[in-house]
Amino acid sequence: MTTALRIAQGGFGRLALLDMDTPLVSHAHSQCHVIFKASGADSAFYVSEERLPVTDRTAILVNAWEPHYFYSEPDFPRTVYLALYIEPRWLATLHDPLRLAAHPRFFPRPCVQITPRIRKLADDLIGDLMSPIPMKQERLEIALFDLMLAVSEQFSALESIQDLMRPEGLRLPDSRIQRALNHIGDHLGQALDADRLAASAHLSRAQFFVRFRRCTGMTPHVYVNTLRAETACRRLAQADDRTSLGRLAEDLGFPDQGHFTRFIRGQIGVTPGEYRRVVQVY
Structure with missing residues (x-):
């Protein structure tokens, strides 16, 4: 059974530390979604039906409204995940270009090899969340923003805004x-x-x-x-x-x-x- 170790929710969206071994159905989020392994066994998530590895050196990047799911084999070792569900509007108040985090192609690749700096930022946030003393809001939001900015600068389409505006990258209104x-x-x-x-x-x-x-x-x-x-x-x-x-x-x-x-x-x-x-x- 999956156990929620920590859940935080606010204007930034929400984040969760989940000790997870039960399946998640195909679902989506209105926020941009980033998944890190916190501890335990290596595992996998599925984004748009593609099986992607979750290890100490990878992160799963899910665009807003992009379907994804999790399937765990019976008796498979457990994994603790840090899952971020971040509101693009909150990101934009801190760094205006990040308003593009709401774009359906903001993250071009759903699985990436993370840098040592991103790994450290994620580990620092995990450590603070596991403290018996709840994080102060300012500290939590700074840690979240630093982590999301590092991920976005390294792996998003921020540097190729013109590509995001191509017709094939837009969902047409109806x-x-x-x-x-x-x-x-x-x-x-x-x-x-x-x-x-x-x-x-x-x-x-x-x-x-x-x-x-x-x-x-x-x-x-x-x-x-x-x-x-x-x-x-x-x-x-x-x-x-x-x-x-x-x-x-x-x-x-x-x-x-x-x-x-x-x-x-x-x-x-x-x-x-x-x-x-x-x-x-x-």
């Missing part, structure tokens, strides 16, 4: 798909099957799937699940939102708490109850 996206955001607590979504966009089911993937890079199912998971994480972290897990499940369109618990575990690795118990809000 007013009908935008209607469907608005419908999803407004109705997360209701059934959102493909037929309903296609109808909201005034498209046939087949046309809807083609256009949706062209505009978002993912299926409607993954997109809906992403919004539900991120809404759940946000509400679970709010000290003034002590809604029962059963009510939260209902608010997000699940038939019961059991379905909701299995969904969250498949998306982020831990149960809603453990997330609420462990998360440190900044």
Whole structure:
């Protein structure tokens, strides 16, 4: 069973130290996502169906809204991961060019050999997170920014902005798909099957799937699940939102708490109850 050692959440996004040995379904995040091995056995993540090694010398780089998943063989040795889910808007407030971290091709390669400096920055952050004394917000944000800046300068497309602006690198807008996206955001607590979504966009089911993937890079199912998971994480972290897990499940369109618990575990690795118990809000 996966255990959350630390979870921090704030305007920067969130980060987690996860002792993980259970699978994650194909999912995505609205943030840019970076995964480091913290300790334990070497392992692998899958990004766009490509199996990529997670070792002391590599990092997994996942663009915003890019589907990825984790599969662990039965009885395989455990691994602790440092997972960063960083808001591009937060990065941009500190260094304006990093607003491009929201671009679907910000990281050209999903797996990279990290430099000794990046390894040290990651290890320093891991050490601070494991301290029994919670990190001060300023220290945490400085450590996060230094690490993300180092990763971005070394491995992103920041130095080739023109390449990011090429038509093949952009997801083209479509007013009908935008209607469907608005419908999803407004109705997360209701059934959102493909037929309903296609109808909201005034498209046939087949046309809807083609256009949706062209505009978002993912299926409607993954997109809906992403919004539900991120809404759940946000509400679970709010000290003034002590809604029962059963009510939260209902608010997000699940038939019961059991379905909701299995969904969250498949998306982020831990149960809603453990997330609420462990998360440190900044």
